[in-house]
Amino acid sequence: MKSRNLVLIVVVLFILILGGCGCNGYNKMVTLDENVKNKWNNVQSDYQRRADLIPNLVSTVKGAANFEQTTLTQVIEARAKATSVNINADNLTPEKVREFQQAQGQLGGALNKLLVVAEQYPQLQATQNFRDLQAQLEGTENRIKVSRNDFNTAVQDYNSTARRFPNNIFAGMFGFKVKEGFTADAGSEKAPKVQF
Numbered sequence: 001m002k003s004r005n006l007v008l009i010v011v012v013l014f015i016l017i018l019g020g021c022g023c024n025g026y027n028k029m030v031t032l033d034e035n036v037k038n039k040w041n042n043v044q045s046d047y048q049r050r051a052d053l054i055p056n057l058v059s060t061v062k063g064a065a066n067f068e069q070t071t072l073t074q075v076i077e078a079r080a081k082a083t084s085v086n087i088n089a090d091n092l093t094p095e096k097v098r099e100f101q102q103a104q105g106q107l108g109g110a111l112n113k114l115l116v117v118a119e120q121y122p123q124l125q126a127t128q129n130f131r132d133l134q135a136q137l138e139g140t141e142n143r144i145k146v147s148r149n150d151f152n153t154a155v156q157d158y159n160s161t162a163r164r165f166p167n168n169i170f171a172g173m174f175g176f177k178v179k180e181g182f183t184a185d186a187g188s189e190k191a192p193k194v195q196f
Helices: 002-064 069-084 094-118 122-126 128-163 167-174
Strands: none
Touching: 002 069, 002 094, 002 128, 002 167, 069 094, 094 128, 128 167
């Protein structure tokens, strides 16, 4: 009888310990998942800030210079595409993150081309509005970089917790999937050539 009670006590203790570990692991993964979602929202907010600045920049450039319309058209089209790609933080699949990143990369490239073309017009560079918008755009690009880095850190914390034992068991049971972070854009390993 005593050995039966002892076995029962050991089994109950094992179940309690396993349940406690499971609750703790689940709660930690929920917290980390919410942190990833928050960081993703910050990334989207910073990209939206850039998209909101672009019409002002385009209007300022149009008003101060008369140059290639194709550059302005490319910026406007890239902005439209970038703002149309929306990803829900609950569904951060590698394909969707790459699609979002590609659209934002195209917008960044179009903006860089606009700024390079705008440098050819001294009267544009001299306008206070253009300088202010350019400074705001540079600040926004820095915010985007910081937000992307924070997002990648949150994804790393989440993924390492969800993949560690015994959390990986509970992650699979409760649907916590590994998330995708940002990666470098294709071709970014090559430094751009500056020619005068």
